Amino acid sequence: MAITAHADAHEHHEHKPSGLWRWLSTTNHKDIGTLYLIFACVMFFVGGAMAMVIRLELFKPGLQFVDPAFFNSMTTVHALAMIFGAVMPAWVGLANWMIPLQVGAPDMALPRMNNFSFWLLPFAFTLLLLGFFVPGGAPAGGWTLYPPLVLQGGDSLPMAIFAIHLMGASSIMGAINVIVTIMNMRAPGMTLLRMPLFVWTWLITAYLLIAVMPVLAGAVTMLLTDHFFGTSFFSASGGGDPVMFQHVFWFFGHPEVYILILPAFGIVSEVIPTFSRKPLFGYDAMVYATASIAFLSFIVWAHHMFTVGMPLAGELFFMLTTMLIAIPTGVKVFNWCATMWRGSLSFEPPMLFALAFLFLFTIGGFSGLMLAIVPADFQYQDTYFVVAHFHYVLVPGSIFTIMAGVYYWLPKWTGHMYSMALGKLHFWLSAIFVNVLFFPQHFLGLAGMPRRIPDYATQFADWNMVSSIGGFGFGLSQLLFPIIIYKCIKGGPKAADRVWEGAHGLEWELPSPTPYHTWETAPSMDVLHRGAEHWTEDEDGH
């Protein structure tokens, strides 16, 4: 009887407003997750279009297309759009969709705040992008917003600062929601050390967000008062200190780097075991390594600014702490390798993207290790070597893993399989062009090409042209991604509940497509036992 009553209630719940009002007013974690992912995809193409302008202007020496000031706006807004508009919202979108499904919760803990935190973003980015149409043009001082240069900006400066405030508020609310959901709404029996790695990495990421987004907000507010209200926090002529901004910014900025990559570690730790048909190797070590990386991220910030003229002791401290990060990161890479060892591997699109992550993120890790060495960093700092490094960890690092995650869970969301052939084509084009695009940038940096320049000496021409060709190829191949997703939403072969043979986790215990409301009754112990990531032999007695 209880079951019948429940089914009635369930049917009642399925009612949702139709049309635009559904999306504006929704408090459903799946709807909000979808909104975040669509927003991220749009911003990925907006930021990508700016990257195309950059690579077009750098195609050959001489200025052919844009004014240097506009070029600087391109590099600045490209970074802001990609970091705050594409990668971070994509992670929050995946968190919204998957965390309740994976911990057996009916929804996020704070659904109305969830709606609010999403709907701040379109306003934030409208404000940022409107900067292109006001006197002085869009922000052009670099995404790092260093004063005094950033204070030379036109009317777009306060717009960008308020946009950053809105994004920060949105991120903090998203992070609070993730923490409260994970801490309070796990199904009975889903202990912390049975959570899937994606949930673990997001929990740690959420704490990082809460710790550092207010720091960024404080720093940009000081820029605002310096510019409009006569303070001189960062102005040497008024007794302030321009270097102080860099310290505060990077105290935010380095944990921010891990905010962009830790959820990626989570996805890879889900995808590689599934397609190796083997549990994740060293689960506990993975959790502890993630936590160590998060802790270390707070004490390495000044490695972004070695050329600023620090005392020797400061340089040594930040060099050594930075090198320490290689240890937990190494543990992670070795654990992923060991997960594949004696597995039974197949190569569907999610696995292909996860493998590209594994190879190319490791290359980014190697260049990161080189950058940690202070005397050598004096040569690398602010060159294309750095550009190559952070694009290797962000594009094949974060972006490829977001794609791996989408290809992994898309059949669960839509109930349809997507075209494996198109997915593989998307992968191979992306994987080849991303290397054509970014690998030559290592050479350019070592040969002496500074970053953020619209034009360059002729000895840099060859590799710039190769890099641009890679850039155009990469940009065009990404058009396949929304096409594949659109086709999958519209139709396709019916997806099984357990979409992938080797998949484990509570989300695969649900029907495909997932109903509008899920886990209204917490999963039973049997379901949990079948689905939970990490259930050691001695715990079977429960």
Add this chain to the structure above:
Amino acid sequence: MNMKKLGTAIAAAVVTLASPAALAAWTLDMTPGITDISQRIFGLHRLMYWWCVALGFFVFGWMIYSLVAFRKSRGAQADAKLTHNTKAEIIWTIIPILILIGMAVPATRMLIQTEDATNTEMTIRITGYQWKWGYEYVDSGVEMFSTLDRASNAARQLGSNIDPATVPNYLLNVDHPLVVPAGVKVRLLITAQDVIHAWWVPALAIKKDAIPGYINEAWFKIQTDKTGLYRGQCAELCGRDHGFMPIVIDVRSKADFESWLKTQKALQRPADPAQAG
């Protein structure tokens, strides 16, 4: 951005790629430079590079072996019990620590040498401006500005229709290079007037931010056989023309440098009555 220009650019690209000799070489690595310090930094860079190659050989070898040996399509069966191996996990934590110590020791030693700016014989003050460099030989009072040369400046304008390949040292040439002596330990005091710049000459392995309100210190001692011109650029985004404030140093023998400095001093302070009296 019109399509005609794009077409021209692509056509030019095809021609350029077909004749790599038209432009300078496909440089792959950094310059060893012209000071003991820069050459040792180059050595450190190479050391790190080879460590990365060795580690990559191991890690990528492991990955590729797994991808080939454990394919489901070749009938590989998963060993689901293989989820922990304490011995292996300890090994792959300890060995990286040892390797990192092996990297940190030479890096620390090198850093201490780099930062040792004692016993310098002369001082040059460098000031960054939007968008040029100011140089002052503090001991003799000789001052000058150094800006992008006219030929580069004409060619770099949007729609100039001047082929950069026809301009010698395009964007890396200045009207007044910084003349410095070889074999002398020179101290640089680096600051800026407006926004943050960075003074970078790869051949010296010196890159130091020029910050308003700060005076940063750097030093070099160029090997005596390395006279000639060496080029660099501003390395910190400083606004619209950040890409157009190059640095050129003209390294001369100590004697040549001193006679140059004497001439400059006479030109800049003609018949100073106080000194004459």
